[in-house]
Amino acid sequence: MKLFPIRGGIHPDYRKELSSEKAIVALPLPELLYIPLQQHIGAPAEALVQAGELVKKGQLIARSQGGISAPQHAPTSGRIKAVTDIPAPHPSGLPQPTIILEPDGKDEWTDLPEPIADPLNADPQMIRERVAQAGIVGMGGAAFPSAVKLDLGTRYKLEFLLLNGAECEPYLTCDDRVMREHADEVIDGARIMAHTLGVKKIVIAIEQNKPQALAAMTGAAFTFSEVDVVGVPVQYPMGSERHLVQAITGRETPAKKLTADIGVVVHNVATARAVHQAVRFGRPLLSRVVTVSGGAVREPNNIEAPIGARVADLVALCGGFSGEPASLVNGGPMMGQPLPGLEAPVVKGMSGVLALTAGEVNEQPAGPCIRCGACVAICPCGLVPVEMAAFIRKDNFDVAAQLGVMDCVSCGSCSWACPSHIPLVHYFNYAKGMINAQERERRKNERIKLLAEAHNARMEKLAVAAEAKRAAVAARKANLAAATGEEKVEA
Amino acid sequence: MSIAPISKSGPFTHTTSSVPKTMLTVLLALVPATAFDAYLFGWPGILLFAVTVGACVAVEAGCLALAGLPMKAALGDYSAVLTGWLLAMSLPPWAPWWTGVLGAVFAIALAKHTFGGLGQNLFNPAMVARVALLVSFPVVMTAWVMPHPLFSAGAPGFSDAVAITFGGNLPDSVSAASALGYVKTELSRGIPVTQSMAHVPDLMDMALGLRAGSMGETSAILILAGGLFLMARRIISWHIPLGMMGALFLMGTLFHMLDPARYTDGMFHLMSGATFLGAFFIATDYVTSPVSKPGQLVFGIGCGVLTWVIRTYAGYPEGMAFAVLLMNSLTPIIDQYTRPRAFGRSRKGEPLPLEGK
Structure with missing residues (x-):
């Protein structure tokens, strides 16, 4: 298959060899599971259980609310200990409503929905419902409810499903x-998924630094002529949705549009596996594979962990830390989020837990920009980070927005490449937050203005009406007086 | 165990490149040419070089102290050493010590720190200093000497060198014109290029450095090697050097073809003066050149054309420094017009149209 180049990008130290040869191991059931109600983009789920209640494995314990949301299920059987607020696996570390489940060790399944017989000929709507019920979200990290993305075929003219196995994060x-x-x-x-989307063709893109995965997938796809397994160049951020679509099709997704607008829907490989389990076996999403790695981890590993297991449990299975980690990351080192602590639970979008040494992070105090242009050359979005940062430093968000800061995907390439260690992405995230806040404020003010104007118009109308009424009454009185006067004269 | 909360967003990994490493690599690339020049021009050249670099570092330290900035990080980035080094290479090797010191004040205090220090200056500090010295002290700054290799007959010993550099005792007999200067003077006397060219060193000698000129003007081959080394290490890209040398060569060749008696040829332009030093080490200065690759190409071509124009029509025989400074002033506007096209947007910044819609 002919591939197309993508702009810029970097070649960080991948260090995948730390864990790539470790077969997936299942995490023994921890003492407690902490299942946050919000593990996805969209509205949080609503808890359906109370403290003391007994639940079985796979039982619905929180239902989705609204169009973009996802339900949660009990990852094992046990007793609900509490529904309370605990710190979320989010950089803020703010508390979030969470169901705490005490496993009973029996791992007893609830009555699962029937498998969908012959899903490749089933009604797509039925599959979408099953995926939504199973609580499946994008497992590459974004955690967007998958059922919503599987609905795109009804609204867009799609050509193929692109399965993202690039895994470009170090x-x-x-x-x-x-x-x-x-x-x-x-x-x-x-x-x-392809059947649900109503597309014939599937392309599976895998970075060439995973030859065994390429071979395994090519072998498994051998009998299906509609499936193409493609090795893509090792170039961060190849796994970025829009860039991967460009590498495969040569087409550039226009700004403010979706890849679906140019005929492609992208899903992660682990999401596809979760869909397989939900459709073929009726199993909801109860666990995921998490890479636990980094120089500070004694034995890096790939762990299939139940949702809600604490990061500390995973680290313990890896033999703990071999040294003090300089930073603890949820996800990959490029786009991951800082983890607030080891108490944070595993969530559906958590692809990795990294404990990195100071040497690996190589954090230095930021120095003056020498305008070397490295950030301009490597920006995969064609932006000018050096210029945007200069304006953001002065809180000049209007110019930063004109220069395209809202088009930045926060891939981190510029911060990585900067010889002066300027935290460019940090600036851009700050600017995006401020611009969004300003936009909200602007909309609010507009609404207030509109309401105030409507109110004034209404008041004016009322005043005019009252005036008219008063005039009418006065006129009638005058008429009446005139009439009686006339009567008097006549009398 | 506790982990200090991270207050910054990702990435949580960084390249190993840094500003000091970059500067050191550039210095390393200059070492062969500098060592050869030290040999060619002997002790006076070495003394002037040491004085210039030392003065630049001292002025940098003074400016940092005045501004109340941390000394260690700024002095440790080697930017002042590099400025001093490049300035020294653009001075006549046997010039007196005060040219180096005054140059350091021009370069570091006026051209760099009044703008806000490293990364903030609009003009290349070394070239500001060179031009300021040239227009202020034209005689001293054009007192070129022929090479007097170390330990060769007639080469000044250490004590003679001290007298030359610190005493201002430049022997009258040794001064010589640079090739560019010679051709220019002859032309002004009405002697066509075709005749005067017979008296300048041949191209091979010019390339090897066996000619009069500043340290950076001689040993073109070693400067070229250093430049290629920087390109191989990806410190600089081809855009500025190739744009500059290509434009200079093309202008030279084109006009030489039109009127050989008036215009020197392209090859002569390439090998003479500070073409290589300018193209690989001066114009490529990160701070004062555009940030995008297309911008760098435009900048390089501009430097090349202006160098040719100044060499050919202006009063000074060598125009490289002027050309770079003029283009420096255009860098912000070049940056503005050569921004890359953003992903999913047209050049004007509008979202791309959907195909077939």
């Missing part, structure tokens, strides 16, 4: 292992 090997060990499940899930 350290992460969870998708690599899933593709190597469960290639058949991934391919089956992808075929079900």
